[in-house]
Amino acid sequence: MIRRLNLNGLAVTLVHQPDARDAAALIQVKAGSHDEPDRWPGLAHLLEHLLFTGSQRWPDRDRLMSWIQANGGRVNATTLARHSAYFFEITAARFGDGLARLHDMLCAPLFETAAIKQEMAVIDAEYRLLQHHVPAQAEAALFSLVAEPHTFHRFQIGSADAFGANVVALQQALRDFHQRFYVASNLQLWLQGPQSLDDLAHLAQRFAETLPQGQVQLTIPPLQLLPEMKPHAMLSEGVAQYWHSWILDAQWSDNVTLLREFLLDDAPGGLMASLRQRGIASEIELKWLYQSDKQLWLVAIFTTEQPDRLSQSVQHALQAIGETCEEQQMHYLQLAQQRFNALSPLEQLRQRVLGFAPAEPKRFHAFIAALQAAPSATLFCSNAVYSNKALGESVKTQGFELSLAPRETAPQRQSAVTAFAFYPLKTELICSPLPTAAVTLLHLASDKAATLILRPEFFSNLSESGEACAKRLRPLFATLRHVGGGGEWREAQGVWQLTLRLPDNQKLADWALEQVADALADNRSGSDPQQPESIAIRELLKRLPQHLTSASSPTCWRAVLCGGSEALHHVIARRLATFSLPVNPLLRSAPLSSRSGVSRIDHPGRDNALLLFIPLDQRHPLAALRALAQIYEPRFFQRLRVEQQIGYVVSSRYLRSADHDGVLFALQSPNLSVGRLLQHCKRFLRSLDNEIATLDIEALKTQLRVDESNAALTALRREQGLHDMTQTSIDALTLGDLQQLHTRLTNQRRRWRVLFTAGR
Incomplete structure (x- = not known):
């Protein structure tokens, strides 16, 4: 059930999902990287980071990100060309508290000088990381084929050099950008959860009441490719890929998810089955390169070393999809709806706003015809395209230096059109006789x-x-x-x-x-x-x-x-009973200790990365480990990412990996050695001794949740004598359990598993 409202100028969409356990919120601002002043490339990205660093009501640990982490939820944000979005997911009971924090961080950010300097350093490190990120390079290469608007060529990630040393001027630019765009009429809010539509509307009303007012007027120039543009090839590392993109009128947006379902279908008779059978391509991904109120830029990314044969197959497939009947289209739309229904509330909201939510197609045949006639840019990425970089032209775009050259398509003999088959189909099923024996199931x-x-x-x-x-x-x-x-x-x-x-x-x-x-x-x-x-x-x-x-x-x-x-x-x-290995033999699984030690993993990157996994000793309750992980997560991020700025990857959480329960610490830094990163983990654990001794254990227990998402696997584990956290084990948890386990995790370093990469 969906309800749409306009509250105090704020566009609101409410989604009642009765079977959900959690609730999610997403707010989109109609302003992104393309709306920045030319003087401040990366300003929108920096603002996204800064909003999470503190607001007037919640300036420190209890702000949205720390609060969500401490309460077992999820939170993130993204900055795109014409939009920025902030979103979180939390238990329905805490949803209102989360919305209050989201409201305050959007409306009353602090913009403290220390926080600006801190996030400048983080974004600079992120920029250096993306210099070796092939998907980011490929997007930048496609953007270099745009004639207008010029913002497609402009540096957008941000860096220390781009922001400069005048923090006061940068601070004022952030305030100006925020004041101009973060007003009710330029925002859209989505709320989704098990609450009734009336309850969601009440939450939205409270959110909208005190939003800043104002009007935003923007003229967005139409997206145009370079005249007489030829497809380009990019010299890059990684798997060979062919990026085929189309620029569409936004009126066709309701048809794209249905097209995606046709293209992603792996069943025999579809495009991907045909491509794999003929050895042309192995994978496909669809994503948005650009979205505005009037235009869309869609790309299909194929893993292939044969771009010319692939291009011809895609043309044949689009022709066949354009000839499907209404029954077939409705069938594939139902599949898209099933794919969407399996997502969490947060992921559904992200698809509704930024991705591929199902919608009733409008003039689907006309859409396919428009797609085939649409302006198109293609890109072939492979480390085997050119053996000598000098053969490619060095192009600087969006902060990347890329080796690009025109890709001349090979002459193609007109091949027979591939016969595609779309469902529903009648298929004859043939099975071998069943044995009389049966396994215990x-x-x-x-x-x-x-x-x-x-x-x-x-x-x-x-x-x-x-x-x-x-x-x-x-x-x-x-x-x-x-x-x-x-x-x-x-x-x-x-x-x-x-x-x-x-x-x-x-x-x-x-x-x-x-x-x-x-x-x-x-x-x-x-x-x-x-x-x-x-x-x-x-x-x-x-x-x-x-x-x-x-x-x-x-x-x-x-x-x-x-x-x-x-x-x-x-x-x-x-x-x-016919499987080559026995299924469910009577002998129970024997728990094995996890392998410990330190291992170096080869990686082409230049950063130092550390992964520390500390396994649970089976003599201690899993509930104690889950509670400790909940304590570690926000504090680890706050101290090493916010206060000490160790690196741009700073994460801690509970993890079950290969049937071993443990707590994970992850760090990645362009500057600090692996030894220093490990020392920071040790120091962090030792620093918590006194804090854990004074925790409110009853309050902590209320934040622990039993995972009910996979009852079948839980029952299978129980049958083998392996247990998961239960409400009974949570209720029995004591502060002494936490202290004892924390001491053991900290001191028994011979049981630690450490993986690392050392930058080159």
Whole structure:
């Protein structure tokens, strides 16, 4: 249920989501990087940072970011070309308190000189980090093909050099920008949660009552590409990619999500299945490059080394999509709605405002025709495009220095048009006979569709073949989506896990499980070498699971079924008996200690990054660890990121990785050595001894929440003697438990797991 209001000049959208546990807010300002004065490139980005550093009512720890972190929520912001957005998610009971803090940070920022200097340094470090970030370079390369407006070429991230040394002048520029654009008529507020529409409206009314008033008048010049522009190729590191973009009139916005659903479909007969089968491309991503009230710039990013063959296939696919009937379009729109419904309240709001929320298509055939005729810019990125940088022209744009050269398209023989097939389709399912034997399969009652969870034996993983399995299972999952089911094979908490959603159709379930059995029995890695993440700390997070467990090859599978009929349960249990590894053997999983030690991870970046994982000793309650992590998170950020400015990545949180529970500390710095970063972690832990001894344990316990999002996996863990945090364990928690565990985490350093990269 949705309600739209205008309150005191503020445009408000309210979304009632009765099944949600949390509530989310997003406020968008119609001002971004393109609205900055030419004198101050990066000003909008700096303002975004500064608003989180304190406001009149909440100048310090209790401000929005610290308060959200302390209460287990999520908060973030983004600065785009024509918009800036601030958003958070928190439990419904604390939503009003969060909105009050959001209001104060937007309306009454402090703009303190010390905070400005601090955030200038952070943004400067972020700018240096992005110099080696291939997606940022690719966007800048596409923006270099724009003739008007000139703001597409202007430096937008911000840096110490761009901001300059005159902090007083910069402070005044920030105030002027804020005063001009942060007024009610230039803001849009979205609220979503389990509260009734009337309750949400009351919260919105309180938010709007004291917003500053004013009118903003802007003339946004139309986006135009360079005349007679030719596609360009960029010399860059990383996987070869082809960026194909279209500039559209904003009237077509309601059709883009439906187009995206057609293009993302992995089922046999669709574009991606055809591209993979012919070895042309392996992945696709759609994103917005630019959004204004009148124009949209959409890009499809393909992983490919054959841009010319790909371009021809995309043209054929668009032609076929443009010929689909209304029944097919409504079918794919339903799939887009299902994808959207699976998101959290916060992610739904972000898609509504900044991404791809489902909408009833308007003149879809005309939209496809307009897309094919739209101004288009393409970019081929590959480290193999030119072996000599001198062959490319050095172009400076948006603070990047890029090697660009015209890409001449190879002459193409007119190939036969690919035959595409769109759902709904009638498919004949053929299965081998079921065995008489059946595995022991835990069956949990549920009124939702049957969902099978299958994962490797606890404390083991599929380090080599997990990615290859994901590729083999992709067509199956896509086919199931078209018949009311679906599935995922992905790393969950550092372990590859199958989540298979099945309609209550025994033949279909049996067929799907047989496809899964074949995919998992094929233990070939079959994957291309994985490129490292461009940001060092992300690479360390990706590597952590394999460095915690010594068992990379499982001896069995563990499975549980949630929902579905008894007859379906029996079919699944029999089919699971045909898997190449035993499923649910009677022998219980044996808990293994996590591997400790220090490991250096090779990474091409120039920063020093540190990942410290401190595992929980099983003799201590998980509730104590979760409570300590909640204490560490805001304090770690405040002291090392805000007060000491250690680096631009400063994070601490609870983490379960490869079945090991622990607390994580992550740091990345362009200046400090790995040894210094580790010393800061040690010093931080030691500094909390007295503070933990004086905590209000009862108040802390009210902030802990039992995770009810995956009852099936929780039941499977319990069956194997592995427990999760319960309300009973929270109620039993004492201050002594926290002190004892904190001392153990701090002092038993031989159990620590440290991963690091050292800049070059």
